[in-house]
């Protein structure tokens with residue numbers, strides 16, 4: 001994040017008027033600090049350290065923010081041999097020693113997005129501690145239930161709340177097509193909006209309130225930037241806020257970073273969110289397709305593939321019309337994709353382990369030679 005963006009961030013919570021009915025959230029609460037994180041601190045840590053949130057990740061440093069404001073944290077201060085999952089990513093909370101400003105530890109995450117990019121063989125952390133994801137699609141041909149189910153599996157696996165936003169309601173004569181299509185997802189919050197109209201997007205403001213960290217998912221052109229502009233009440237706030245400025249003018253190089261929204265929330269901007277692949281999303285898939293899971297429990301064979309086995313309750317549900325063929329196909333497709341990605345990851349990890357053992361063997365050999373005075 002450029003310095004200009006950091007300094008553009010509004011000062012948090014301080015100096016609110018005493019007549020306010022609700023106490024103004026503290027600086028930390030505005031950054032997303034919640035009881036979940038507070039509970040992880042020991043008494044000693046409470047007095048000797050300071051929680052800071054990772055606002056942006058750069059090649060050699062993190063931008064962190066806490067009660068004492070913004071500061072850079074050189075990556076060289078972190079232990080070198082951290083597993084991918086233990087490396088801080090955008091949204092993480094770290095404890096810094098109050099005096100030395102050295103990182104002490106990273107707090108447990110409430111949610112985590114990882115990416116299995118197409119063609120990549122390792123998973124990569126995208127963001128942590130995201131509270132909710134607005135999954136954006138439109139009331140037109142972009143609407144695709146299978147894609148929504150895919151997003152849902154990812155969002156649920158990450159541990160975030162999901163809200164489905166359908167834009168272009170103003171261009172649609174009959175929105176019942178979409179509500180009907182979503183009848184199997186009755187528990188999924190749904191907002192149909194005209195993304196260009198402030199009143200219409202008002203129901204989304206709660207998701208972006210002070211202390212909330214949100215991310216957007218959706219294909220190109222569905223209205224993500226438009227939504228942000230309208231929620232921000234001004235073109236400049238959203239588009240300037242998610243792009244980096246420099247003296248040569250605006251360009252679109254983007255870091256993974258959290259940016260303030262006018263309602264007080266923080267927005268994750270990460271190109272990686274566009275390339276989320278399915279890996280290790282077994283729980284998210286099970287939660288998204290819990291109806292199929294329940295049906296499968298009653299199949300005669302516990303390893304039923306729901307193809308031509310006798311006593312298959314899944315096929316019976318298909319035949320009776322209780323289960324949609326498309327939904328079953330999508331479940332199979334997403335499971336196959338996950339299995340493929342998991343295999344690649346497992347191979348990669350085995351390779352990493354072997355390499356680690358080799359390095360350790362070389363080091364210990366070198367040490368013993370030194371001790372022998374070689």
Ligand SMILES: Nc1nc2c(ncn2[C@@H]2O[C@H](COP(=O)(O)OP(=O)(O)OP(=O)(O)O)[C@@H](O)[C@H]2O)c(=O)[nH]1
Pocket residue numbers: 167168169170171193194195196218219220221222223224225226227
């Ligand atoms: N009428 C109408 N137009 C909309 C709505 N939402 C978006 N648009 C228009 O759709 C076009 C694309 O919207 P964007 O906000 O740029 O889409 P995006 O999702 O940010 O696209 P990317 O930046 O490519 O990911 C713009 O011209 C918007 O004005 C809506 O609810 N109603």
Ligand SMILES: [Zn+2]
Pocket residue numbers: 296299300304305306307309311312313314315
């Ligand atoms: Zn079956």
